[in-house]
Amino acid sequence: MIKIALNGSWLKEEKPYVPITVEEYEKDIRWFMDKGIRHFHIHFRDANGHDSLDVREIRPQFEALKRAFPDCLIGIGSPLGEDRTSSLRLEQVSDWGDFRPDYISVNICEEGRAEFVKLLNEKQVPIEFSIFDMEDARTYVGENYNDIALRALIEVPCAETVEETVRNAGEIYEYLKGSYPETEYVVHGEDSFTWDVISYARQNGISWRIGLEDVDRDKEGRPITSNRELYLRAIEIADETMKG
16 A cells, blocks of 8 residues: 655645645645555645644545545544644544544654543544654554554654664564554655655565655655655655665
8 A cells, every 4th residue: 555645734834835725635636546546644724724633624625535536545644733732632633523534643652642542432533553663663562552553654753874764664563563463554754764764665565655744855855846756756766676
C-alpha cells in the first residue's frame, strides 16, 4: 500500500504550494486515484488555513471528498501543537457526534494519548498509531494497542546520518513484526532522509508514505512543490536502488 500525505500542518505562508482546500485536495486525489492509489492522509483546515479537528470545519470537507471519490480512504491527523492542547483535542473530538473519518492518526508520544485513544475507541474511530522510536514501539506493545489498531505507522525523524535513520526504521519494524506479524505497517521518513527510508520499505515489501507533509526536496536538495512529483521521484529512486 502507498499512502499520500497531502499537507501536514504547513501554512500557505510557509509553503504556498501545499494543498489546504477541497478543490486542491480533489486535484491531487483524482490524479493519484488514476494511478491506483486510494489511501490519503489529510490535515483539514479551518477558515484561516490552520489545522482543525472542529467537526463544523472538517466534516463538510471530508464528506465532499468522499462524495467525489467514494473508493478512497481518507485519514486525518491529530497532533498537538499551535493552539491545540490535549484537553482541547478531547473536547473537539467529543463533539463529533456520528462523524467518522476512515481513520485517525494518533502519536503515541503525545500528552493525553491514553484518554484520547479511549475516546476514539468508544466512538469506534479506526486508529493508526504513529510510532517514532523504540520507546513508542514498546508502549504500543505494552499497552496492547495492536488489539484495537487499524495499522501501525512507523515515522522516523532524521538521525545524525541516513544510515542511522534507516537502521532506526528497521529496528522498530522488526521489533513490532516479531510481536505482530499480521499487522499492517506503513513506513516513512522526514526531510532529506525520506528517500532512503522509502527505498528500505520497498526493498522489504513494507507499505510506505510520501507527501508534502514529510518532504519538499529531492535527495539532492532541489525543491519539489507537488505531491505528484514527490511520488514519481520516490518511485524512480526506489527502482534505481532495487536495480542496484
